Amino acid sequence: MKHIEATMAGTVLNILVQEGDNVKAGDTVALLESMKMEIPIESNVDGVVSEIKAGSGDFVNEGDVLIVLD
Amino acid sequence: MFVRRGDHLQKILIANRGEIARRIIRTCKRLAIQTVAVYSDADSDLPYIKEADEAIRIGEAPAQKSYMNQDALIDAAIQTKAEAIHPGYGFLSENPAFVRKVEENGLIFIGPDARVVELMGDKVKARETMKAAGVPVVPGSDGPCNSVDAACSAAEALGYPVMLKASAGGGGIGMQLCRNREELSNAFNSNQNRAKAYFGNAAMFVEKAIENGRHIEVQIFADQFGHVVHLFERDCSVQRRHQKVIEESPSPALSEATRKKMTEAAVRAAKAVGYRNAGTIEFIVDEEENFYFLEMNTRLQVEHPVTEAITGLDLVEWQIRVASGEKLPLEQVEITRQGHAIEFRLYAEDPETFLPSPGTLAVWRYPEVPGIRVDTGYGEGSKVTPFYDPMIAKIIAQGNNREEALERALAFFGEMKVEGLKTNQPLFTRLLTASSFKDGQYTTALLKKS
Numbered sequence: 001m002k003h004i005e006a007t008m009a010g011t012v013l014n015i016l017v018q019e020g021d022n023v024k025a026g027d028t029v030a031l032l033e034s035m036k037m038e039i040p041i042e043s044n045v046d047g048v049v050s051e052i053k054a055g056s057g058d059f060v061n062e063g064d065v066l067i068v069l070d
Numbered sequence: 071m072f073v074r075r076g077d078h079l080q081k082i083l084i085a086n087r088g089e090i091a092r093r094i095i096r097t098c099k100r101l102a103i104q105t106v107a108v109y110s111d112a113d114s115d116l117p118y119i120k121e122a123d124e125a126i127r128i129g130e131a132p133a134q135k136s137y138m139n140q141d142a143l144i145d146a147a148i149q150t151k152a153e154a155i156h157p158g159y160g161f162l163s164e165n166p167a168f169v170r171k172v173e174e175n176g177l178i179f180i181g182p183d184a185r186v187v188e189l190m191g192d193k194v195k196a197r198e199t200m201k202a203a204g205v206p207v208v209p210g211s212d213g214p215c216n217s218v219d220a221a222c223s224a225a226e227a228l229g230y231p232v233m234l235k236a237s238a239g240g241g242g243i244g245m246q247l248c249r250n251r252e253e254l255s256n257a258f259n260s261n262q263n264r265a266k267a268y269f270g271n272a273a274m275f276v277e278k279a280i281e282n283g284r285h286i287e288v289q290i291f292a293d294q295f296g297h298v299v300h301l302f303e304r305d306c307s308v309q310r311r312h313q314k315v316i317e318e319s320p321s322p323a324l325s326e327a328t329r330k331k332m333t334e335a336a337v338r339a340a341k342a343v344g345y346r347n348a349g350t351i352e353f354i355v356d357e358e359e360n361f362y363f364l365e366m367n368t369r370l371q372v373e374h375p376v377t378e379a380i381t382g383l384d385l386v387e388w389q390i391r392v393a394s395g396e397k398l399p400l401e402q403v404e405i406t407r408q409g410h411a412i413e414f415r416l417y418a419e420d421p422e423t424f425l426p427s428p429g430t431l432a433v434w435r436y437p438e439v440p441g442i443r444v445d446t447g448y449g450e451g452s453k454v455t456p457f458y459d460p461m462i463a464k465i466i467a468q469g470n471n472r473e474e475a476l477e478r479a480l481a482f483f484g485e486m487k488v489e490g491l492k493t494n495q496p497l498f499t500r501l502l503t504a505s506s507f508k509d510g511q512y513t514t515a516l517l518k519k520s
Contacts (some may be wrong), residue, residue, distance in 0.1 A: 008428065009132075011454040013264050020380070033268070035426035035460040036313060037419070057267035059132050070204070 002045045004067040010034030014056060017053040021049045023058075023069060028067065030066050041066065079103055079154050079394050081146040082180070084122070086158030087137060088447025089464065090372075092118040094156050098388040104518050106150045108143065110136035112455040116447055124150055130393050132455045137161045140168050144175050154178035154393060156386075160459065163369040164191050164240075176514070180393040182346045182368050189343060190366040194237045199365045203342030205335050208354060210277035218258045222251055224276045230254075231279040234261055238269035240365055242312030247279055280354050280362070282513045285309065286291040286338035287352040287367075289377045292345040293398045299383075300333040301377050302407050306352075307508070310424065310517045315494070316501070317373035318412040319380050322510025323474060328359045339366065347392045348374075348385060354514075371386030372415070372464065375443060379411035381484055410472040412479060414498050416488075418460040421496045428456040441468045441481045454491060462493060472510065473495040476502060 010032040017029050023043045030041040047069030054066045081104040084091045091107055095118060098105045107122030112131035117128040129136035136142070147155055154170050156162035163181065166188035172179040181187070190196045194214050197207045211224035214237055225232045225248070234257050235242030244265055248254035258274065267270040271511050291299040300488040305321035306314045320329070336351040343366075350371050373389045374385045383405075391399060418427045434450045446463035448454065454462060465482060469475035480502045483495060501507040506516060 008426070011268070013267065014260055026269055033460065034429065034456050035418070036477070037311075037426050038426065039425065059134065 001050070002047055002049075003065045004041060004043050004047055005070065006027070006032060006054075006062055006064045006066055007039065007041060008032070008034050009061045010039060010059070012054045012056055012058045012060060012066070013038065014069055015049070015052055015054065017049050017052075017067065019049050019052060023049060036061045045069065073230075075469060079178070079390060081106065081123075081150070081152045082154045082156050082390070083108070083143070083150065083152035084156050085137065085143045086156070086161060086163075087113050087458065088116060088118065089445050089446075089461065090370075091123060092156040092447055094386055095121050097279075097384055097390070100384075101345060101387060103153075103390070106152050107144065107219075108137070110436055110457070112158065112453070112457050117449050118447060126150065131455065133161065133457060140171055144171060144177070147172075147177055148175065148462070152177070154180055154390075156180040156389070157369065159369050159372055160241075163191060164367070166191065171193075179199050179392050180347065182349065183485060186192065186343050186345055187368045188370045190239070190261055192237055193235060194273065196366055197363065199343060200339055200366075203339055205339045205342075205363050206361065208222060208277045208280065208364060211275045214273040214275050215435065216274075220254050221258050221274065221276050222254055223253070225254055228276065230279045231281065232481075233277045233279045234258065235275055235277060236261065236265035236269055236271070237273035237275055238265060238271035240367070242309070244269065245312060257414065261287065261351055265288075271334075280356050280358060282515050283319065284323060284362070284513055285306075285314075285352065285364070286324060286332065286355050287350045289371075289374070290336050290345070290349050290351060291385075291398060292340050292347065292349070293392050294346055294395065295397050296341070296344075297398045297401075298337050298340045298345065299400065299402045300337050301381055301383065301405060303329060304373055304376050305514055306373065307514045308501075308516055309514055314373065315413065315417075315497070315517065316412060316414055316507075319374050319376045320410065324355070326357060328355070328361065331360050335361070335363075339363070348389050348438040366509070372461070373403050373413050375445060375464060375466045376411045376413045379443070379466055380407040380409055381405060382408070392457045409465055409468060409470045410475045411468040412472075413477050414465045414467070414479065414483075415461055416463045416465060417494045418454045418462050418491050419494055420492045421494050426456065426460050427492040428454050428460075429491030430454070431462070431488065433487050434462075436465075436486040437482060439478050441478045442466070442482050443468070462488070476508065
């Protein structure tokens with residue numbers, strides 16, 4: 001199980017994947033808004049999305065898990 | 071809410087933080103008005119807290135839990151017996167529900183009334199109102215676009231490129247440039263979702279994109295007696311991703327004839343909506359000096375010091391006076407401008423990737439240069455946290471003319487030292503020596519090449 005975490009505190013703009021999607025290292029899987037800027041969150045591993053833990057509008061802190069990959 | 075003339079405000083709560091909280095406190099001190107500051111857990115060490123007469127911890131770091139916590143702010147005002155709330159900019163400054171709540175609790179909101187805040191906050195309705203008032207607006211969809219197809223039909227009628235915008239957006243947020251049908255189709259749903267999540271309102275509309283235009287806004291002021299004046303314009307064309315970076319007044323490329331038409335249109339617009347207090351009408355000006363209404367900001371703006379510099383006026387003082395029930399301190403003929411002023415927004419960001427760069431301001435030193443004003447909410451050792459906007463400071467350079475202002479700015483940035491986080495300081499030194507900025511003939515496309 002691998003976690004994709006928020007790289008800084010911010011608000012989730014979009015989660016770009018769904019459960020069951022194949023993700024490759026380097027894919028942008030989510031967009032955060034932080035400090036009035038759009039921060040792309042990339043996966044650093046390959047995997048299949050097993051759980052989405054945050055949604056549009058959620059405030060997340062640095063290190064919070066956004067997506068779980070198998 | 072009408073205030074009896076002669077009621078002098080004794081105590082104001084500032085529902086904001088950092089730089090603007092300090093700025094408001096400064097004027098209140100000069101007017102012998104008591105101040106209440108509020109702060110979140112992330113801001114407990116910032117200088118503005120000690121500068122206020124009282125300070126209340128308002129909540130945890132995230133804005134929704136602190137600076138946007140309406141009940142906590144109103145409770146703090148009631149508890150400290152403040153009579154009025156100054157909302158600053160951002161946060162709740164343009165939230166009509168907050169304006170109503172403030173008034174329902176017997177407090178004065180330093181700004182316009184809820185009706186006008188709500189009207190101008192709905193960008194679709196704002197456009198319709200301006201059209202009806204005879205103010206030219208950017209060609210756009212008639213009303214909201216409720217589907218991809220509706221947006222694409224509107225775009226086809228207007229001609230690409232278009233700007234897809236959220237009706238509840240503004241301040242450069244919630245908009246995307248679309249060059250063709252495919253881009254617009256792809257952008258529509260994600261932007262709508264974003265609008266729903268961010269603004270709580272999914273309404274979208276489309277406008278013709280005017281590329282290579284100039285973003286020129288007009289400062290207006292109105293009192294409760296229907297008097298409206300303008301305080302000239304500010305050119306805010308230097309932007310990155312629709313966020314302003316540099317603003318100046320007067321606009322270096324605007325003819326006096328167009329200045330006159332725009333300032334008159336702005337006054338007309340403010341009168342048409344029954345405005346009160348400080349406001350800014352934003353226009354986009356194309357290469358033929360046709361100007362079009364973009365949006366109206368019903369609050370004091372970040373870049374207001376540029377107007378203060380050339381008029382010699384204190385806009386926060388005017389806001390307080392109008393909110394106290396006074397009439398405007400000056401008539402239009404008495405408002406004059408002199409010289410030139412340019413504001414530079416120092417942002418905590420990586421100058422190459424433009425990603426935010428929160429951190430501790432280990433070193434934050436700058437020289438004293440005549441004609442330079444520095445407005446900052448931070449001191450050496452302060453933490454710039456990721457919970458709020460990335461602006462560290464505003465540097466306003468003033469001179470008898472634009473060249474002098476530019477020289478002073480260059481001297482300042484040559485000696486300013488920031489360490490501990492990354493900033494856009496290199497951008498300023500680069501622009502101040504680049505002819506594209508120095509000759510004043512730039513457009514909103516200037517930073518797109520970065």
